[in-house]
Amino acid sequence: MTLSDRMKAVVLLSGGIDSTTCMAIAMAQNFQVYAMSFDYGQRHKFELKAAKKIAAVMNPEEHIVINMDLGIIGGSALTDSINVPKHRQIDEIPDTIPVTYVPARNTIFLSFALAWAEKLGTNNIFIGINAIDYSGYPDCRPEYIDAFEKMADLATRAGVKGAIKFKINTPLINMTKAQIIKKGVQLGIDYSLTHSCYDPDAAGMACGQCDSCLFRKKGFLSAGIDDPTIYKK
Amino acid sequence: MTLSDRMKAVVLLSGGIDSTTCMAIAMAQNFQVYAMSFDYGQRHKFELKAAKKIAAVMNPEEHIVINMDLGIIGGSALTDSINVPKHRQIDEIPDTIPVTYVPARNTIFLSFALAWAEKLGTNNIFIGINAIDYSGYPDCRPEYIDAFEKMADLATRAGVKGAIKFKINTPLINMTKAQIIKKGVQLGIDYSLTHSCYDPDAAGMACGQCDSCLFRKKGFLSAGIDDPTIYKK
Numbered sequence: 241m242t243l244s245d246r247m248k249a250v251v252l253l254s255g256g257i258d259s260t261t262c263m264a265i266a267m268a269q270n271f272q273v274y275a276m277s278f279d280y281g282q283r284h285k286f287e288l289k290a291a292k293k294i295a296a297v298m299n300p301e302e303h304i305v306i307n308m309d310l311g312i313i314g315g316s317a318l319t320d321s322i323n324v325p326k327h328r329q330i331d332e333i334p335d336t337i338p339v340t341y342v343p344a345r346n347t348i349f350l351s352f353a354l355a356w357a358e359k360l361g362t363n364n365i366f367i368g369i370n371a372i373d374y375s376g377y378p379d380c381r382p383e384y385i386d387a388f389e390k391m392a393d394l395a396t397r398a399g400v401k402g403a404i405k406f407k408i409n410t411p412l413i414n415m416t417k418a419q420i421i422k423k424g425v426q427l428g429i430d431y432s433l434t435h436s437c438y439d440p441d442a443a444g445m446a447c448g449q450c451d452s453c454l455f456r457k458k459g460f461l462s463a464g465i466d467d468p469t470i471y472k473k
Numbered sequence: 474m475t476l477s478d479r480m481k482a483v484v485l486l487s488g489g490i491d492s493t494t495c496m497a498i499a500m501a502q503n504f505q506v507y508a509m510s511f512d513y514g515q516r517h518k519f520e521l522k523a524a525k526k527i528a529a530v531m532n533p534e535e536h537i538v539i540n541m542d543l544g545i546i547g548g549s550a551l552t553d554s555i556n557v558p559k560h561r562q563i564d565e566i567p568d569t570i571p572v573t574y575v576p577a578r579n580t581i582f583l584s585f586a587l588a589w590a591e592k593l594g595t596n597n598i599f600i601g602i603n604a605i606d607y608s609g610y611p612d613c614r615p616e617y618i619d620a621f622e623k624m625a626d627l628a629t630r631a632g633v634k635g636a637i638k639f640k641i642n643t644p645l646i647n648m649t650k651a652q653i654i655k656k657g658v659q660l661g662i663d664y665s666l667t668h669s670c671y672d673p674d675a676a677g678m679a680c681g682q683c684d685s686c687l688f689r690k691k692g693f694l695s696a697g698i699d700d701p702t703i704y705k706k
Contacts, residue, residue, distance in 0.1 A: 308541035313585070315592035344588035347628045351584040352546070355577035359548035384627040391620035395580045395612045 248272045248362035249409070250353045251300070255290030256436050257456060258412055261424040262368030263298060265411045268427055273300035274360060276353055280345075281311035281319050286444040290435035297433060306352055316342040324439040326449035330458050333451050340438055340451065346379035350388055350408065358396050363406050370412040370420070385410055417459030425465060432468035441472065448473040481505045481595035482642070483586045484533070488523030489669050490689060491645055494657040495601030496531060498644045501660055506533035507593060509586055513578075514544035514552050519677040523668035530666060539585055549575040557672040559682035563691050566684055573671055573684065579612035583621055583641065591629050596639050603645040603653070618643055650692030658698060665701035674705065681706040 249271035251263045266273050277291040288305065295303035311319040318324075318340050325340075327333055346369065353365045369380040378384065385408050392406040412420050424431065436456040437446035446453050448471030460467035482504035484496045499506050510524040521538065528536035544552040551557075551573050558573075560566055579602065586598045602613040611617065618641050625639040645653050657664065669689040670679035679686050681704030693700035 304545050306541060306545065308539060310588070312537055312539065313589045313592055315588070341630060342588075343591040343630070344584055344625075344628055347587060347624070348581070348584040351577055351581040354580060355543070355548070355575075356546045358576040359546055378630055379628045381627065384624070387620070387624035387627050391580070391617070391624045392577075394614065394617040394620050395577055397574060397576070397611055 246270055246272045247364060248274060248301075248360050249364035249366055250274045250276055250357045250360065250362065251366040252349055252353055252368070253277050253291050253294065253303070254368075255287035255292075255294060255434060256368075256452075257417070257424070257431060257434050257459065258368035258370060258420060259291075260294050260298075260368075260429055260431075260434050261420050261427070262366050262412055263294075263300065264424060264427040264429050266366045266409070267298070267300075271364065271366075274356065275300040275303040276349075276356060277303070277305045278349060278352070279305055279307045280342075281309050283318055283324075284435070284438050284440055286437075286440045287435045289444065290433060293433050297430065304356075308348075310342060310345070310348070313343065316340060316345075318342050318438060324447075324450050326439075326447065327451070327454060328449065330454040333454065338451060341377055344379070346377075346384075347388070354392050354396065354406065357406065364409060365406065366409045366411070368412050369410055370415055370417075372414065372416050382410070382413060385413075416462070417455055418462035421459050421463040421465055425463075430468075436469075446471045479503055479505045480597060481507060481534075481593050482597035482599055483507045483509055483590045483593065483595065484599040485582055485586055485601070486510050486524050486527065486536070487601075488520035488525075488527060488667060489601075489685075490650070490657070490664060490667050490692065491601035491603060491653060492524075493527050493531075493601075493662055493664075493667050494653050494660070495599050495645055496527075496533065497657060497660040497662050499599045499642070500531070500533075504597065504599075507589065508533040508536040509582075509589060510536070510538045511582060511585070512538055512540045513575075514542050516551055516557075517668070517671050517673055519670075519673045520668045522677065523666060526666050530663065537589075541581075543575060543578070543581075546576065549573060551575050551671060557680075557683050559672075559680065560684070560687060561682065563687040566687065571684060574610055577612070579610075579617075580621070587625050587629065587639065590639065597642060598639065599642045599644070601645050602643055603648055603650075605647065605649050615643070615646060618646075649695070650688055651695035654692050654696040654698055658696075663701075669702075679704045
């Protein structure tokens with residue numbers, strides 16, 4: 241198979257464990273990867289630095305960063321001056337949609353991915369969502385992804401021509417964080433490059449107490465793999 | 474009915490005839506209007522100036538402009554250095570999806586509108602698309618809008634709670650440009666404030682020969698209403 245025979249795929253890359261593993265899986269499936277990140281006014285902008293480092297190491301065909309201001313819309317602890325909730329233990333996280341939910345974020349991200357996929361002439365998009373350790377976000381469920389695919393076929397020139405059907409690939413959707421980490425280690429990912437914390441300090445050090453840090457800690461622990469992260473607490 | 478009893482609605486406002494008429498219709502239906510425009514690297518950025526003037530005159534509750542760079546994705550004469558096609562007559566416009574099609578643009582716009590609607594606690598979004606003089610864009614068809622609504626209910630916190638179902642209102646969808654203009658005049662719109670041209674000169678003067686100018690000219694002519702626009706040709 242020559243390079244030109246390889247299928248292209250747009251991969252959403254936030255710089256966390258899930259999106260990085262998702263990109264490694266797309267690469268292992270022999271896709272030519274076009275990675276896409278977003279600077280959306282997130283308080284944990286450190287994840288963008290992580291995404292750039294990861295792209296430099298894993299070397300996708302291209303890596304672009306879309307700038308946009310979601311803070312002007314607001315409604316989330318990730319973009320507003322609302323405190324990120326902290327807990328000592330993972331079982332203290334309430335079983336409700338958290339204040340770190342950003343309204344319609346995955347829909348916005350996937351819409352940009354759809355635009356780029358159409359431009360590149362591919363029907364494949366990868367997103368590293370999962371429905372198990374998904375922290376209660378509605379836009380991480382399989383039925384949401386199915387509905388997005390149906391809409392995408394109707395939204396686009398490609399869909400009208402009937403030439404291709406869009407496929408939102410979610411290889412992690414039924415995996416636990418521990419399974420994701422094990423898979424990533426098999427694929428050679430250096431997780432010290434990734435960033436998960438919603439509320440890092442100025443130097444990028446993880447707080448160790450937000451939902452995202454707690455899921456990360458538990459994932460490495462359950463996987464029986466050393467966590468390379470330095471946490472504040 | 475007091476102000477607090479009135480329903481909120483997010484209205485997409487580009488600054489053209491359709492979106493302006495759509496906003497007037499939402500206001501006539503007694504919605505509290507939250508207008509949203511986009512600075513997406515469009516070559517006809519003059520439409521944003523028009524949107525701001527229109528908002529100043531029509532006075533929605535709020536008007537926000539989302540900045541984002543679609544040019545980095547490319548694939549359209551509206552964001553790239555591809556020439557905007559020009560024709561002398563409307564019947565010279567080919568019956569295909571034109572190069573002014575921006576990949577997934579309405580999906581991106583509606584995704585932001587969805588985020589703001591969720592933040593504002595409303596289920597109503599207005600978009601001034603129409604399926605007749607729609608210039609061949611796939612994301613202007615009713616079946617696309619239906620699919621977006623289904624996806625939106627699954628994408629959001631509001632949808633999960635089952636409290637509300639999102640409604641993408643498309644009051645212009647079955648109207649001709651002439652009918653839209655007549656409706657707008659009835660509602661008191663000053664169309665001299667609106668901008669349609671895809672390729673205006675530096676002063677904002679309409680070219681008179683792009684698809685958008687030709688549809689505008691034909692609309693006023695068919696409506697039997699004086700066109701307030703000054704065209705270069």
